[in-house]
Amino acid sequence: MDTQSLTTLINSITLPDSNRTLGSEQAVRNVIIDNDGIHLELVFPYPVAHLIHELQQRIDHAITAKFGDKPIFVKVQLDIGTHKVQPGVQTIAGVKNIIAVASGKGGVGKSTTSANLAVALSRMGARVGVLDADIYGPSQPTMFGVAGQEPRQHQGKMIPIMATGEIQVMSVGFLVDTDQAVIWRGPMVSQALQQLLFQSQWDDLDYLIIDLPPGTGDIQLTLAQKIPVTGAVVVTTPQDVALIDARKAVNMFQKVNIPIFGVLENMSVHICSHCGHAESVFGHNGGKELAHNLGVPLLGQLPLTLSVREAMDNGQAYALAEQNPQIAALYQQAAWQLVQALADQGKDYSQRFPKIVVE
Numbered sequence: 472m473d474t475q476s477l478t479t480l481i482n483s484i485t486l487p488d489s490n491r492t493l494g495s496e497q498a499v500r501n502v503i504i505d506n507d508g509i510h511l512e513l514v515f516p517y518p519v520a521h522l523i524h525e526l527q528q529r530i531d532h533a534i535t536a537k538f539g540d541k542p543i544f545v546k547v548q549l550d551i552g553t554h555k556v557q558p559g560v561q562t563i564a565g566v567k568n569i570i571a572v573a574s575g576k577g578g579v580g581k582s583t584t585s586a587n588l589a590v591a592l593s594r595m596g597a598r599v600g601v602l603d604a605d606i607y608g609p610s611q612p613t614m615f616g617v618a619g620q621e622p623r624q625h626q627g628k629m630i631p632i633m634a635t636g637e638i639q640v641m642s643v644g645f646l647v648d649t650d651q652a653v654i655w656r657g658p659m660v661s662q663a664l665q666q667l668l669f670q671s672q673w674d675d676l677d678y679l680i681i682d683l684p685p686g687t688g689d690i691q692l693t694l695a696q697k698i699p700v701t702g703a704v705v706v707t708t709p710q711d712v713a714l715i716d717a718r719k720a721v722n723m724f725q726k727v728n729i730p731i732f733g734v735l736e737n738m739s740v741h742i743c744s745h746c747g748h749a750e751s752v753f754g755h756n757g758g759k760e761l762a763h764n765l766g767v768p769l770l771g772q773l774p775l776t777l778s779v780r781e782a783m784d785n786g787q788a789y790a791l792a793e794q795n796p797q798i799a800a801l802y803q804q805a806a807w808q809l810v811q812a813l814a815d816q817g818k819d820y821s822q823r824f825p826k827i828v829v830e
Contacts, residue, residue, distance in 0.1 A: 472538045478502045481511065484533055487525045488807060508542030509534065514550050517810035518677070520596035521803055523547060549596060551677040554816040556699035557728055565673035566600070568701040568813060570732070571694060573683045573720045580737035581706045583779065584802075585682035586614045586788040588704070591799070591806035593636045594792065597677040600631060600639035602667060604694075605684040606660050609644030616786025621645055628672040635789040641671045661693040668698060678810075685716075695727035701813060702730040704770065707758050708738045717761060732770075732812040734762040735805055739772035768812060771805035773798070 481502065482494030493499050493513065501512035511530070519526070531543055553567040563569070572585040585601060593599045603611035612618040615634035622629040622645055631639035643663060673679065681700075684690055694700060703724050707717035717734070724731055736758025762769035773779075778795040782788060792799035 474502050474504060480533055480537060484529050487522045508544060511545045514548045516550060516552060516814045518549060518592060518595035518597040554701045554813060556701055560697055560699045562699055563668055566676045566679045569679045569681060569699060571681045571683055571700050571703040572706060573703055574685050574706045574717060579706050579708045582610045582682050583783050584706045584735055584737060585680050586611060587802040588806050589638055589680045590636060590789050591803040592678055593638050595806060598675055600673055600676045600679045602679060602681045603642030603644060604664050604681050604690055606643050606663055607684060609642045611640055611642050611682055612644045613786060614783045614788045615640050625672055628670055630672050639674060641667055660690055664690055664693055665697060691723060695729060700729050701816060702732040704732055704735060706735050706737055709736055709758055721765060731765060731767045732809050733768040734758050735770040736772045738775040741775045744777050768808050770808050771801050773801055
């Protein structure tokens with residue numbers, strides 16, 4: 472056994488739930504054959520904590536089958552970079568990548584999706600934040616169990632509230648009385664969004680999930696023109712009415728050159744909590760067909776289940792994995808596809824170069 476043949480073998484190993492190999496991802500940084508065994512150093516551009524056990528098994532099996540039984544030590548590190556966004560927008564300190572979660576209409580489970588994608592990314596090993604941009608109906612504080620708290624101030628900036636799982640949460644719901652209607656015109660709403668983003672002291676986030684309000688109005692326009700968005704996820708239900716509005720959201724992002732990372736079909740089936748019968752209440756495969764027509768991944772088809780609604784209402788978004796591991800696994804699979812698509816975006820190297828001013 473020599474280092475070159477061993478490296479070639481390791482590069483051919485595929486990642487779980489993916490067509491990618493360690494070689495295609497250029498993950499193998501160091502291979503050492505020592506007296507006490509084989510030492511591997513792997514570096515990934517996305518979180519992989521959920522893959523470590525199975526990946527270790529694949530590595531052990533491949534090496535043992537070809538070179539015999541030897542102790543194998545695998546060290547995994549993350550190097551999540553900042554990826555390209557729209558030209559001419561101001562970057563946000565402490566945030567590498569912004570993912571907008573959008574829908575054309577309300578009531579499709581966009582906020583629930585935002586919260587659960589954030590939880591999945593956090594459990595996968597990423598540093599994650601959630602910005603509740605639904606100014607008129609903020610729900611993330613409730614879902615994460617931090618409603619009623621007030622952000623601290625530090626050097627003129629607000630410190631996001633830390634929810635279970637070390638998820639940084641910021642919402643207008645922390646700043647206004649949630650029992651009172653927010654009666655703001657478009658410019659005030661847009662200004663509020665920018666203040667929440669740029670005047671919050673985000674702490675080294677790999678991903679910031681922005682839970683957008685439904686539609687294609689002022690907030691979405693502000694997002695496209697002034698906020699560095701890496702890409703978007705579109706949430707829909709299978710029914711025709713929701714799909715029509717989802718296409719409008721997709722069209723808006725395409726016009727402003729924000730890539731679509733995928734479509735997530737929510738409420739794809741209703742599962743009876745008593746007998747387990749599944750029924751397509753809102754139609755069948757609408758989100759799947761939308762993703763196919765757009766040429767983007769279908770991130771998942773999430774059922775309509777009581778446990779998800781209860782977890783969100785009770786502020787237990789992070790606990791859903793223990794309460795309903797099957798549903799949590801679907802969100803994790805969606806998050807895994809999402810970060811792979813994001814990693815394929817070109818990287819942003821603009822911060823490495825000095826700004827040159829010609830007078």
